[in-house]
Amino acid sequence: MITFEDFLMQHKARLDAHQLEAVHCDVNCVVSAGAGSGKTTVLSYRFLRLVLEGKAQVGEILTLTFTRKAAREMQERIHRHLLCCKNDERIVGQLATFSEASISTLDSFCSQIVRSDSIRYGIAQDFVIDDEQNLRNARRCATELLDTWPQSQGARILCGLYSPDKLVDDVLVPLASNAYCMPKQVEEDAHVSILSAVQTVFDQSWDGFVNLLDSYANLTDTSKTVQTAREAALSLRSSLEACTSVEEKHRILCSALGYFRKPGAGKAEQMLYIKETIEEFNQLRKKLCIARSVLLGSSQLQAVLSFMQEYIASYQKQKRQSGVLTFADISSLAVDILSSNKSLRHYYKMAYKYIMIDEFQDNNEQQKQLLYLLSERLDREGDGIPGPENLKADKLFFVGDEKQSIYRFRGSDVSVFKRLSWELCANGGRHIQLDTNYRSEPALIQWFNTLFPSVMQNNGESFEADFSALGWREPSEGIQSKCTVLIKPYESKLDEDEEDAADTDAEAYAVASLIDEMLHTDSYLIPSETGPHRPATSDIALLLRTTSSQLSFEKALRRFNIPYTVQAARSLMLEAPANDMYAMLQLVLYPQDRHAYMTVLRSPFCNLSDFGMTEVLDCPCFSIPDSIGPEDRSRLEAVGAFYAHLKKASATASLSSLVSLLWYESGYYLSLVATPSYQVYTEHYAFLHRLAQMQQQQGKSLSQFVDFLRDNLAQNEKIENLEVIKEQEEGVQILSIHKSKGLEFPIVVVANTGSKGRSEEDAVSTYQGISIPHYVSVPYHVSETRIETAKHAGQLLDKGTEAQLNRAELKRLLYVALTRAQTHVVVSGCFSKTNRSLAEDGRSSTLLLMLAQSLGIDIDAPALEQGIVTVRSIADIAESLLYDQKREDEQAFEQRIDAAASFYAPREEAYEMRPIRYAVTALHAPLFSETAKALPSLASDALFSEAQVADFGTFVHALCEQMVLQPSQAIDALAMLPPSLGGVNQQQVIADALFLCHAFVGSSWYRTEVQPYPVSCEVGFFSLMEHEGRAVVVEGSVDLLIKRKDHYLVVDFKTDRFRDEEVHRFQLQTYMQAMARIHQCPVKGCVVYLRDVQNIVVWEGENL
Template identity: 25%
Template sequence: MAHDRAGGQRNGRRQRLSVALRGRLRVLRIFGRLRLRRFVGQASQMRERRGNCGNSRKRGGKRAMNRNFTRNQLLALDISQEKNVAVSASAGTGKTTVLVERIFRLLEAKRTSVDRLLVVTFTKLAAAEMKERLKESLSERLSEPFFAEQAQKLEMADISTLHAFCADALRSYFYVLGLEPNFSVAEDSVAQELKNDAFDRVAESELNAEDEVYLRLVEMLGKKSEQTSFKQTVFRLYDFFVCRPDFDGWFEEKRKYYFAEGEGNPFLSALDDELKKGAFAFESAAETLAREAFECNAAAAAQYAQTLASCARLPDGEGFFSHLKRLSEAEFPVFSKKVKAELEAFPDLLFRLDKLTNRLKRFVWTQTEKFGGESAEALLARCRKNVVYIDKLSELLKKLDREFFRLKREKNLLDYNDLEHLTLTLLDDEQARRELCGRYDMIFVDEFQDVNRVQNAIVEKLRRENNLFLVGDIKQSIYGFRQCEPRIFAEKTERFKATGEGNVVYMNDNFRSHAAILDFVNTVFSGVMTYEFGTADYAADGMFCGEGDESIDGVCPVILNCVTEEKAAPKKAEGLFNVRRAEIRDDVCRAQARLVAAHIKEIAGKLTSSGRRIGYGDIVVLMRSLTNRARVFCDVLSGCGIPVAASLKNDVLGKEIKDLLNFLRVLDNPLNDIPFAGALLGWFGGLDARELAVVAEKTNPDYLVKRTEEYCAKFKDGLSDKLARFNELRVKYGFLAKCVKADRLVAQLAYSTGYDMFVSGLPNGRVRRTVLNRFVRRAENSDGMLCDFLSYFDKSGAVGESGAAEGGNAVRIMSMHAAKGLEFPVVVLPCLEADFVVENPAVSAGGELGITLDYYDFDKKEIFPDVAHAANCLVNRRKQTEEELRLLYVALTRAKNHLFVVGAGKEYLFRNDAFRPTAATNSFSWIMDAVTRKFGSQDFHGTRRLGGIELNAVAKEAVPSVSENIAEELDGKKDIAWEDFVYPYAKATTLGTKVAASGLDKMNSPVFSNDFSSDLFSPVLEYAGGATRTELGTAYHRLLEKSDFAHSDAESVRHTLESCVTDGLIEERVARELDLKKITACLNNPELKALTADGKIYHELPFLATASFKELGLNASTEQTILQGVADMLILKENGAVVVDFKFTKRPDMLEKNYALQLKAYGLAVNKILGLSVETYVLSIDDNKLIKIV
């Protein structure tokens, strides 16, 4: 596949070589100009920033050489042996510190040049951090010539992401593969659009060919034979396809599995392996209960348990179907009265024995249900009928890849997968590979647990003998959905151990978390995570060591909560239902959210043992995914007065995009009634549902646009005024839509109409504004007119984010994935009882068993289970479960001082003897199984503290409800008619919590709100003639800001303008229309010169201040708001201050009237912040008049 991408375009290789060399020499000359003085200054600033860091082992203090490294860290730092090294670094053990220190020791001891090292990782942030730390280390030895030279070379060193390295290699050797050296990396949205286009072309070709196999595939895998569902299936397979370095070879190997005979077939072996593991777990549990019963002198119960164990016993040497037959024919014992009588004194043992019996029966039924009645020959013969469809899928993937690559090359684009595969192809060229390998003395790879097969192949081809240093942690491999394979790292370490090819070092000394948190993590994972399940032997190689002791005063370091719920019998409803007292459904998730809120309230403000106070910003709530449960937590915590910061996934369009998109669709086609009605009901129309109904009732035309025009012609009222303004806006921007591309149109609509300010004023305005900005940026990717953009948007889909606005001192709600690599003083892990999202796809792809699908009978239109597909799904499901285990490890190890874990389910309070970690359906089961095994289920009731762990069993009903007090207040109060109710604070709902000084005069105007004045849209049609008046005004402001009042001659003004144009502050087309005489006149205004003569001048000074609405002149309310603004010019004098605001307007005579409140607000803010008396002025740029505002 990678060779196909190169496309045999190697002609002209030698002719292009000189071009490549000239380009590289030019880059070297540019970077060579970096001055050492600048480097020293940056390093000094870093030391100042890091001087007060808390943990010296992580970042603070002197260079790592002066630290006391642990024994295992020193093993990782040992450069005396010429061997490869693989470092397995558990969470919080200082892996980045060790990696950077080893680099420095290579420079120091072996005088290796920094540009002879290749250091790759998987995020730009991690690469930047490594380079920054190395820069700090080098800065301490700059007096030595060698280290001074390394400091200069550092900016050019290959310390980057793997993809950045690949891109650089391809640009250097573009002539080998026939690439253009100036290729760009495609943005995700652009790549997705091209992939959609490629699929459509391939699908059209297949349909035109009337390929029966293809048509049957669509029928099998598409919903109701729809192409869209089939496309998503192919795309999911394509994500797997591009992560195979040799897909064809891999596919041919796995295809042979379909033709293997008998019980030795790999599919049957995989099914049998899982069957035996499950049966063995039941057998072991039953034997354990038999021993316990024997110790209690309950012979009958012991015999019962032994019989139960024999039912689950499967002998070696038999295959899948033989084992299925044994289980189906097993005769289960019956609970006799004698057994029950013996165990009356041991209710816990009786309960566990009964539970184990029921679970074993359910296990047997589940295993025998699918394949129990058929022979191996019949099932294998059936699954071989799918081979023709598997072959077709492979063919489709390769066609899609070729067409997708061709479309990208037409635009001179590559995506990340192309970078990897083309680099792999490049390394097949002997000369290129020899030069690239010879460039590096040592290769460092960080986060090696996150590589896929292609990335690993690149590293293997780049490495030489004994020059590889790998750092990672299999326990933190959580990106399987990106085809990352932790087993690659495991295979590497096993090979190093077995062959002596390299050293393997395990770093488990944790410098992050409290010792009790580490003990809790060890308790959970030592009995669950193994090499067979989780790809890491936790008990042997991953047990934490640590002596962290910083805790929160009066708070147990680890609190584990199990919320239980008693299922009450349904009650018959009697009487009337009072909707005002009805509570929102109080589900378990909301109860957990209230429990968390109460705990956050309890610990916020408390001191740690080091004297640091815990704030809301120190607390993070980690959740598996930011969907409905996260929204519940956001609502509950906010309702309890706790500030929350969250970015919640939002798969539907928010109001900020709906309104704008509806109006864009109206501009594209005014006869489309659905978006037209949406636009009228949104911000651009300003109508409500009642007004829209009036329009429909009093007009007759077929189309809504005609109805609005007819209404305006018939009636003259407030509604007709709104419709007239809307149609005027539609006509003006409709004309613009025909003249300019979509990116300019969308930007004008979003930012020139005031729509962005409206969005900012909505709830969570900051987040909504970000979503709006993202939407505007997406328009830039369409590179076409409005219809092209709408088509592009519909194809690529709309997924944004919404949530509570970010804040510094707020509780953060994050996904577990987003928290990887971070640490927090307090971590809350709620809703761990939520079931894993298990995929059961129609087509499954796995590295072990290939591509499989269920058998579809086209005559009966039925789906039958397929042994190949069942085995593949079983293996993949096990991998998903392993990843969930590793994700839990990541979440638990983020906490430094305090860990608060919450789950729900009364059944978890009791020990599950047949519990299998591989069969877990949620994370809470792993935690509770470890806890009940260690402390005993009989102890886990109420509250119990064991060392640094507090165990709480909390009844859901015992968690206080927010609405209980409200219900009490309603009792005894007289009901009133809701239709007569008048909200007593209606006026306050029209006032913002933050106001802009520049908008005060408009807010005080009687026509404020949905007033679309002609001035607002006057710039729209001025593009043909030149700069708009708004653009000119902004340019004049910028020129005055940058001008030196001490040098106010015409030549100085001209020079300032040229600098503004060069720096991109003023567009050249706008600069050509500026009248420099106006600026020169303003700078020489005698009144202004008098004001600035004896004062210090500040330009464009932003401010925030609190003020009452009464002080701002809006109304008589004393309620406080936040005043925000930017003062054009502030002049500080000995006896006071002066504020000057620049205005460029057609009506200079109206300045004092139109901007009185704005200037008053400026003066009020300066007075409140600086405590000085203030004078305010307006400088009219048009006529050079300085007007005092009283």
Template identity: 20%
Template sequence: MNETNQPNRETASRPREGGIAARAMAARGGPQRANYFDGLNEEQRLAVETTEGPVLVLAGAGTGKTRVLTTRIAHILSLGRAYPSQILAVTFTNKAAREMKNRIGLLVGGEVEGMPWLGTFHSIGVKILRRHAELVGLKSNFTILDTDDQIRLMKQLIQAANLDDKRWPARAFAQLVDGWKNKALTPKDIPEGDARAFANGKGRELYQAYQDRLKSLNAADFGDLLMHPIAILRAHPDVLADYHRRFRYILVDEYQDTNVAQYMWLRLLAQRTEARDGARDRGEDAIRPLVLRQAQDEGAMSASDLDPPKDTAATSNKLPHPEPVEGRGSQAQTPSPAEGHRGDSSSERVRDPRGGPAPQRAVRPASDNKVNICCVGDDDQSIYGWRGAEVDNILRFDKDFPGAAVIRLERNYRSTAHILGAASTLIAHNEDRLGKTLFTDHSHPDHEKVEVHAGWDSEEEARAIGEEIEQLQRKSHKLNDMAILVRASFQMREFEDRFVTLGLNYRVIGGPRFYERQEIRDAMAYFRSTVQPADDLAFERILNTPKRGLGDAAIRLLHDHARARAIPLMAAAAEIAATEELKPKPRKSLQEVVANFHRWSELLTSMKHTDLAEMILEESGYTEMWQNDRSAEAPGRLENLKELIRSMDLYDSLPGFLEHVALVMDAEQNAELDAVSIMTLHSAKGLEFETVFLPGWEEGLFPHQRALDEGGRSGLEEERRLAYVGITRGKKRVKIWFVSNRRIHGLWQSTIPSRFLDELPEAHVEVMEPSASYGGYGASGMGAYGASRWDRNAFSAGSYQTPGWRRAQAAQGATTAPDT
């Protein structure tokens, strides 16, 4: 959420954003409070000032949507339309919620502390659930299970059902349940096909058993934090009416990313009697379409299941008094806006729903039936369909809320005209969109066009991008301002390997770096113990991996012996293995481990290091451990081990490889390190960089074949939206790459350029001429095509002469140098 559209203020002595000084200035009615409109363009101001009725703000990338949301809340409060406690503001992440709160604090000061209903879907869901937990069979002090607890519980249930938990892993079932809950499907609602797809047709039974077990434990998982409130609001109209009175204004960020459950939750809170009746007059229920189309065909749900509940006297008896707003002692309920309204003046005060005397500022009453909901989003950036997001939610907003105002924010403050032109032309090929065209007021003839590069293979792609990054760095561009955005995570390894070779600092966003993955760290520990038997940390890591019957007691014995004799842990293991202190089975295992490392160490000088590395993983049983593992992650881990062995080819010894990796990886421990960011396109949403590299624009990879196979046209359109997101991350430079041969999971495959390339406008794109044309060869012959200048000399354990190696040494020295 990095918007550059900020008010023009003097920054020399500006207080820290969201800090005490900034909030105090806002609270005293200083210049910040009076000028919250400063810097808004015409469209942004319209979005802020249109406070009444349903509003959809279509905010394109880099158009200042966060500024609009926060200023809109400040405007509502300044006009006296609501108390802070009467505003529901929903975001998707805790980080976004904190940013929103800080920005509102700058504008309205301490009033932001009176906004208990500003948070994520789940944080607000849990507040509602704790207030009414008994209505779904829980106590108010219920426990929220994390993913590990959830999987452990599911594993118990799978085993209790006499099912093979290797064939039917709990993690896979957890993903199924999460998907069902994202669609707001209870056990009785899931389609029969889904129910039969797991555990020999026991999917529904296990789901119900899981929900029953959660209730008996007085627990809920994250999906329940929305599922249970939906059930409460639908089954208890008096509770729903209370929240209708409580929330005068509802604001939602990133509306295009909402799933079915979030949509239903919001619609229930935003619905009023008038709106529901209007929906029926149009022949459609507000909630039905998304749910029924998933379950009705399978006979799991009927249309009547979605009808709103009838008012009954019984339900009102179950409603507890609502809890007071945090920090207040009063338990008074939020009154109807009519309460406290005197005379005909629309500006008469109402009683503060939090208790206490009425404030000096007037709060204007509003109609019970008026739907004051503002959803901010961008249908062109809906890219999370694979995890349940429904782009239809934003596309049907004007149908859900007839008469809604639709305001488009198209003025971009981030990117150049060429980048915006390329992105807008590309996304215009989508049919299911509301439509907008981004533009900028700051175009310049010197701005670079979007570049398209062709390469022979993925290795050359990584080499060329690495060299271009080095060239930019020599021109004083920071690595922190550069990013490589890939469609699939397996693409990262080529760049990680290349950057390790060059000594370029990098960070992986949204997941562990290649050399930080569990299986890679284990393998590296085996190699380190072979090269340096005194490396106790490495030896301890793999001593019982795979399982060798060496429990905690045996390992404590080794540590005690090593400390007493002041010797390395491996030497202590050799001495202990020669005694009778361990039982026969662990003693034999320990003897084999020590003998293996002794033999591998002797082969360091006589055997090719890549062959030795493969032998170590085979003879230790580590490769076999993952081959026998039936989890979904095992194949990927095995492939990563193969990639690790292949990455050693650039080095002529195992010690040299280990030393180089250790040096480059250690440099990144500095949090202030200048480093290139590598991430997937999905992880890049909301971020921006001066220079963006987009490799892998080939058919089958981007658009991804699985998206095309499973989603058809809608899958293709989501892939195109993903391409749009990637291009609009760039501020000054965007460089797209495609190759004719790519190594995918260890196998070389021929590829063809992505269809998206032909959808880019020629006016904003420059096709770059490589040293040899796509699919051809350089003037120096086949072997020279794509060769990097750093590859002319082989790496040696004793002599690293590349600029990247010297750079890494310098970084290491800077990191460890004492303060002066």
């Protein structure tokens, strides 16, 4: 009989005190396992101990992991430990039943639970999990509901608030997929919950707002700043008190009335009071605007909720009918099933004596609830989720590291893991910390211990990770760890040098140059069993926060002939292999496609010469003209034979088989490996082959596969779920920080750290736990000049928390990235105009700025030599450095160009593109003469820029037209004011505009010449006329067209500051000629200068 202690001695397993403490723990326990601390070892040894001590059979221990890879690794390791004990008869029996051991991902286990009781939810037990198919189903349900005619009120509201693509892909589909997992529905009384909470916020905000407003109105300091604030407050208070309706009060709150600037310097008591309270005052007013907008839009809220109820019901019905669920559905259903099905819960409680969970920092509250349900005391079967006091005392064993929680975008919540240890410890459990890092060299660990206390500093927030000093192992002999930081400072370049590479390319070049140094010098030695040696390319990992700049690093590595491998094929559709494969498959489907044919001939499939290309240009596909040379003839014959073979195979072969044919049997692969600089493209086959398999599994035909390739060619986008499992990694490994989690590398390069990541747009509303689209759109002022829009109740929540959550995860990303390294670390990044400054709350928004702050680096002149840390500046480089520097002989180059010149000579002159449609005003620019008469000025003239002068004229035109057409109707001038004029003194602008309009409609000329007759406004027309010796179409719009007894009168308004009728003669003549042709009667015309309506000259047609 083998004991656990015997096993440790026989296999010389050395566990430190904390690891042994965790392995021997027999109460509910949370183990905080830092990077490289041996958490997998602890889990596998604890499993073995429980079996060796007879506390559980292998089938009575539930072991859950985050990924399938981790589950496989755990299963292999535990099985290997048990095999070492096969001399023990008890263990022989356990090995015989090891296939029944429950070692799986949490998703897989949830699926098992759901299959036990899915019928109760109308779901067949043979359901499948397919997130991609569900996205397509959600999209189809949304589109069908929006296209239903007549549209529901909710659909009409949503179509008015969002663009069609955004509404479906960014709003409805994510809501259905993430917020309403089965069996969750949109609650019937959701609008009551939302409106009640909003009314509470309004009432609370109103009290605080009124108190501050009164305090400002009662200020007594005589300084100009304080008096300005007092007058603004008095004006706002009196306007609010005069309101007779809720709507009117809301309009005043949303207006620019009552805003004033925050005081600058000054230490007077009342000025300091304003400084301290103005931000709170503006925030309260903002909340009032949003809350009242929601309350007034209650009918719109109910309409959108009704639409969402119908949409979610339709989508979930589709799930039941198709039997296709998501991973999120499985997790949600598993918790619901165990909560309500007590007999099934009892079965699972009895089935497992112990539960061990790895990487729990990447889970959330729902998954914790699942584990609490499984660990409920055997003597209890209560309703709902059991509390920590009702758990079996020795069943749960959680392992995780709050510093490595980086999957918030998948729903993980680090606060759950942090709260877990407190809950269990308060009820007899334990919290054990594994704080020794066995992965990294001691010098790196010591640097981490100085860096991360400042990086991860916090005020005890639940979403922040806490860092405690790490222990370290013995150093490797002969190794001196290095941390190299490469920073490109921001340079304001007025004249961008076209020959300089982009900053990201310069960074990539510097990183590739450093990797080349690592490979060919002794600067970055790494340990091995035989002693220190230079790293191989596969010993180096290039980690990126986002893969958007991956192409730059691939290009730079190719420049230095450094092989690499990628996890995400970001550049797959940008490079030649995908384009060549597409061209050949396109030609199989459409033999008449000459572009595809020429691409095939020029590609490695044929590699036809320039001369050969010109000769076959007008020949049928794969026919061989007599004029081409023997080498081109041989190439054409070979590619023609392969094409015939491929076309025949396309009738029966799978998509992945066709890709294999294209890659290997065509000779394409050989053409790549024959050229050293092209060998990096050889791994593209694995991704193209996997892509074909994915399309195949979705039931796609060859034509649909070709359509997919065509749509994605030349797109620098990552193809979702396109991942390849490789037998071995060769070359520098390029992967995201998220993908690197759980891995380790001798040398880690953390690049592109200046990236801010993708900004999240507020596309949906979540309030009172209810997630729905936006439902109102009400503009409101947040200052005298700045306007925002009230869209939903979720805007009442503190948005600063979201920024804090993102920044907290950014800190953890840095920790994960750096702790992947065993021996050396390199960090690189570029500062730009947008990422060099701290966020509004004074915190760093990028990994680079965070690191620079912690190290005390001057970002404008980065340089530092401190311990193992070296900071270098990245210099600008010429773009030509990124490309192969091998050049052919100049004489040979000239001869080749001369020989090919005739091939590229244009057959005819390029066609000159000239517009054929003009605005009347574009054909004759107004030029005032020196004799032009100055007209009366307006107070607002001094406020306008050149562009705003034209907008003011448009505004006056609109007011005049409304006064002429609807003289008895009140005018809302503020609503008609162009947005471009909102930043100036609005009251003065409106007053001057109305003054001009009233002067016109009140003039004697208007009463005799316009008012008695039928009038049309903005009469548009197209007219044919000659311009620069050719016929063109002229487009215009007549301000006023008055129908007189025997003629028409054209009136054109002008708000010009100078009077010169000749300036507008051409414009008016064009208008009159067009109206004469349209109405076939005489036409007169006049220019009305609104600043001088007493002096109007009417032109006869013959006088023009």
